[in-house]
Amino acid sequence: MNEHFRPVALEHASRLINHGPTVLVTSAAGGRRNVMAAAWSMPVEFTPPRIAVVIDKSTLTRELVMASGAFALCLPGAALVDFTHAVGSVSGRDGDKFERHGMAVTQGPVLGMPLIESGCAAWLECRLIPEPHTETAYDTCFAEVVAAAADTRIFANGHWLVNDDNQDLHTLHHLGGGNFARAGGVIRAKST
């Protein structure tokens, strides 16, 4: 549990991944659980809040997602950069990655997915929308967001609050090869 987390209204859920952060996909089914990093996700609809994420068909995560029909996206802050890279490089078939890294989990309120709050900026609990063709052809899984929450030190009242004082919670954006940009340096466009 992270005392700073508060629920995010579902109509604001798409904003959590609107800016393209690398996410941690968490999953559980039949007594097993897993976490992997994924750079490829995006919202596809505001209301109802729907997202798409690419989960390779060879992964344990994909197996668990197909078994449970559910997963969560957790947004690692900059302080979790090593954890994020590590869980994107090793398979959950080689042992429980939460345990290996001593990572505490809480249980998702709607679907019971394992959620990481410590070091994360936000999470979205998602119910898979079965789309066999796109899952097979593009490893692209569509899902509806059924619950979301964020650390109020960086996202509150439906808005990101990115500043120099919360750099550890700035989202990570994978440039490749273990190099991540942080989303900082906010600029405001002129009104049109």
Next chain:
Amino acid sequence: MNEHFRPVALEHASRLINHGPTVLVTSAAGGRRNVMAAAWSMPVEFTPPRIAVVIDKSTLTRELVMASGAFALCLPGAALVDFTHAVGSVSGRDGDKFERHGMAVTQGPVLGMPLIESGCAAWLECRLIPEPHTETAYDTCFAEVVAAAADTRIFANGHWLVNDDNQDLHTLHHLGGGNFARAGGVIRAKST
């Protein structure tokens, strides 16, 4: 034309949008052309390089993409923040947005799409892969990247070169409401 642009090998094309930048979707068909901002895009495959982008069915861009079977994604640098927000707020049905903003275009080498190089970090010319169901249900268009290029001051030899000296070319990541984070502050994860 931008003298700093060089072709990007297709096997590296996914890296251009791996970190979730807001993109400009450019399109042309039947003597009309358009540009709109889109926050929702992602790679879905490395080889062949394939991407997905959400293009609302009500937009002129969607009409042109369906007519030509092609579009391009241009990655605006931070210096184009006002242009990016403006072309995300106004419809191309109300007049040519390139002309209104005095934006020069070059022609895509494979599909002839209008490309923006001035102020952009990179572009990807894309051939639509018709997927009527996902286009209708999720406004999600799949496509194969057939040509790509980048400004070598920020992307060269298949790698992003983000530093304090090229901030005007840092990609934009839309937080909502005209506020954009820039992808900067690169951190390197420990090897695992």
